[in-house]
Amino acid sequence: MIGKNTNFEVHDPEVLAQARAVLDACNSAREMEEAVLAAVARNEEWRGKRCINLLAPEAPTSPTVRALLSAEVGIRAAEGHIGSVNRWFAGTQHIDELEALCIELLKKVFRARYADHRLMGSMIGNMAVYTALTQPGDVIMSVAQPFGGHSSNLVDGPAGVRGLKIIDVPFDPVELEVDLDLFRKVAPLVRPKVVSLGLSMTLFPFPIQAMREIVAEWDGYIYFDGAHQLGLVAAGLFQDPLAEGAAVVTGSAGKTFSGPQSGIIVWNDPDLTVPITNAIFPVLVATHQVNRVAALAVSAAEMLEFGQVYMEQIVRNAQALGAALHQRGIPVLGAHKGYTHTQQVIADVRQFGGGIAVAQLLARANIITNKNLIPTDRPEDWDHPSGLRMGTIEITRLGMREEEMETIADFIARLLIEKEAPANVLEDVIEFRQPYQKLYYCFEHGLPK
């Protein structure tokens, strides 16, 4: 196809054609600028003020974190490691100060000996880990997608690009946890260099300590890709992967951690410092958005002050939402073990038309979720999976508690069980959302009342 069809686009060609039509209708570049600004404003008005945003990887940032993303320091170039001799450019003394504050804050928050602040995404962190800990051709073990595994640790992501052979970590489809007995049998047969525990559908903790003991026999590493659970880990909830024996932890700063979208990496072993930091610079990042580093540092301080209450409420809300949906006849995974230990709630929506139809239906009533593979799906079903993933980060930061989860479950049940038209539910969703416009668990607004 590619090469023969000169009009090939990976993006939806209709949406691109619409954009071309908008630009063609403009009389000046100034009007083109206005078209961009108008799209931004429409999103802010809709998603920012009128929707119940239940996307599990999304978090609203505090006013200070958002403001820092347009700070002057964001136009400065500061590649390399901290310190005047290490930097390519002169004039970086205040940038050094601020980046060092970020690193030291991250170490404190994650109770880690080492941290790096330069990852522009958790994906870059995965690549840094595979670059540092593996050679092409090595065997790793990783969790398959129907159990929540993320592409970054599989063949079509950084692990695949590194040329690794990837074997599944056995997973129990009912308990939604690693099948440790089977792992004990399989792992010694393939002796993985790295066992990657990275789930984008994540409900319950991993037996890191037991797995570490098994792979220690051939000096294998446990790598915890805590993209989603990072805020929970910072707050001392979920689990403490470094203390339990993970060699390295990465994660997204913009999921439960609620900072600027980017990545975090922490580790304890001094022998890993050179391989990991050399993989970050000069391999994966050069100018690394110092404004984002400042925002990350502030979100780490917020986590120290508010993390525990904030994250506990996120999990309580997720458990309440899971129970409320289940009671209304919408099957939720993990019901026999309290639904979840994270911000996520996973519904099996096969009987309502499947993940994509349900996500699109809910979006017409301003309830934003995503389709998701679940253990009964095959990996190749990724575009029409049976599950629906929801998360409680944003609704919690807006000040909602367990009671509001009942209301949200009512809206969803009206759409899925009672088959009410989305247009009917829409007005009620907008009205419900209207009073929740202020963000809490930050220095500006403190805790919700």
Ligand SMILES: *Cc1c(COP(=O)(O)O)cnc(C)c1O
């Ligand atoms: C979201 C996610 C990533 C990618 O994180 P980004 O910050 O978006 O780059 C990596 N691993 C897992 C398990 C994820 O869920």
